[in-house]
Amino acid sequence: MARIAFIGLGNMGGPMAANLVKAGHTVSGFDLVPAALDAARAAGITVTASGADAAKGAEMVITMLPAGKHVLAAYDDLLAVAAKGTLFVDSSTIDVADARAAAAKALAAGMQFVDAPVSGGTGGAAAGTLTFMAGGAKESFDLAQPVLANMGKKIVHCGEAGAGQAAKICNNMVLGISMIAVAEAFVLGEKLGLSHQALFDVASTSSGQCWSLTTYCPVPGPVPTSPSNNSYKPGFATALMLKDMLLSQGAAEKSGAVTEIGKHAAEIYQRFSDDGNGGVDFSGIINAIRARSGG
Secondary structure: OOEEEEEOOOOOHHHHHHHHHHOOOEEEEEOOOHHHHHHHHHOOOEEOOOHHHHHOOOOEEEEOOOOHHHHHHHHHHHHHHOOOOOEEEEOOOOOHHHHHHHHHHHHHOOOEEEEOOEEOHHHHHHHOOEEEEEEOOHHHHHHHHHHHOOOEEEEEEEEOOOHHHHHHHHHHHHHHHHHHHHHHHHHHHHHOOOOHHHHHHHHOOOOOOOHHHHOOOOOOOOOOOOHHHHOOOOOOEHHHHHHHHHHHHHHHHHHOOOOHHHHHHHHHHHHHHHHHHOOOEHHHHHHHHHHHOOO
């Protein structure tokens, strides 16, 4: 079992770190939010006064932070105290360029590095069923994989540093687009007199089948575990989906890729968020589509 530092113990990082404790690892952690620290203590995580304190003596340092600027700033402190050869794993969802900059910092300091963003939401974090998309040298990935397996059910090595982030933003662009498509189909079905269940029964077993429909259905009823059955409480908040959509569009612009539907989807989530729905599950976008369709 490993000595692990976990920086960022929020809605995702907290349960991920708790699963590492359950697996028998010794976990020290830090977060800026007192409530997150209280939950971490209750889960058996040793709470420290700073991220640097957590990283001292750790064999592996995992970060789960809001944005690339936070990761890069944290690395300045963490790399200064970690022992040479420590494995750094960043599970935040950040820009590909920031992931590569974090890798460069870690490697220059004599560390190993893997970017390993996740898919699966808070439910997957709690259940230990996340998917990890990893980038970095193969030997670093091989070191990280057994620990990541304590937090997820699928770990994919996507390539060199930054490849994990690239896979994440491409995947979530598909997710964001598909949820809008499914929501629009249900609103159209309502206008045409179709019941939700009838449309679900057809589309879920036909060519319209997708995760946004069969696992995360945006109307209550057909999929009892979807947020639509719980007043659209996240889940995966609209603010986070918007962040990922904007990351995908930033990457598209830098790389020269044409993603017209992705761009329009980002604009739709931006409008929904600006209307005060950033904390609503992203599947709640159906309510905005329904409202714009006249109820």
